[in-house]
Amino acid sequence: AQVAQADFIKSSVRTEDCPSDGLPEFALVGRSNVGKSSLLNTLVRRKKLALTSKKPGKTQCINHFKVNDSWYLVDLPGYGYASAPQELRKDWNKFTKDYFLSRSTLVSVFLLIDASIPAKKIDLEYASWLGQNQVPMTLIFTKCDKRKKKRNGGKRPEENVNEFQELIRGFFETAPPWIMTSGVTNQGRDEMLLHMAQLRNY
Ligand code: GTP
Numbered sequence: 001a002q003v004a005q006a007d008f009i010k011s012s013v014r015t016e017d018c019p020s021d022g023l024p025e026f027a028l029v030g031r032s033n034v035g036k037s038s039l040l041n042t043l044v045r046r047k048k049l050a051l052t053s054k055k056p057g058k059t060q061c062i063n064h065f066k067v068n069d070s071w072y073l074v075d076l077p078g079y080g081y082a083s084a085p086q087e088l089r090k091d092w093n094k095f096t097k098d099y100f101l102s103r104s105t106l107v108s109v110f111l112l113i114d115a116s117i118p119a120k121k122i123d124l125e126y127a128s129w130l131g132q133n134q135v136p137m138t139l140i141f142t143k144c145d146k147r148k149k150k151r152n153g154g155k156r157p158e159e160n161v162n163e164f165q166e167l168i169r170g171f172f173e174t175a176p177p178w179i180m181t182s183g184v185t186n187q188g189r190d191e192m193l194l195h196m197a198q199l200r201n202y
């Protein structure tokens, strides 16, 4: 499972405007600053590809990146952007939720969770919504290279990862698959590519 080619295709503001070639896709979603762009760049080994994606809370775009001419990575705006006005946040919810529920080529939503800090309420709410709506998802823990810090709760990434899964257990009939990653050490890169290859071949 290697990436030979990756190209930015388009930014869409509505699900109906997304590419219609029927290729399978995986969407990256998570709080602002969780490491979505970094992860996308790590996966395709291109330092700046995801710079074309828009800042969360400001623009509302679904950004499609085509990989190996055969599938898409989709960068979505981050949620929980503190300075975004209430109205924008509502719009954001409506828009991404519509995408999750109606995009037929969406194979799995990758919910990114920062493993260097304790679980955040908004992440739990998000996981709960995806579970309730039976949207296929994979938990991607980011920043697993980070050492524990007192101000971040004093826990190791492994501990935060375990706690998060404990907290969301009740939201799912079957626990979602999960992968620990780092954009610094490339931890999880091969595992993610393999995971996506397996899901595409179902
Ligand atoms: P928005 O575009 O604002 O929604 O953020 P994002 O989710 O795209 O996060 P981005 O990739 O821009 O990363 C945010 C910050 O976290 C940057 O300073 C990154 O360098 C840092 N970061 C991202 N991934 C990792 C990681 O795996 N380890 C460490 N230590 N830092 C990371």
Ligand code: MG
Binding pocket: 036, 037, 038, 053
């Ligand atoms: Mg980003």
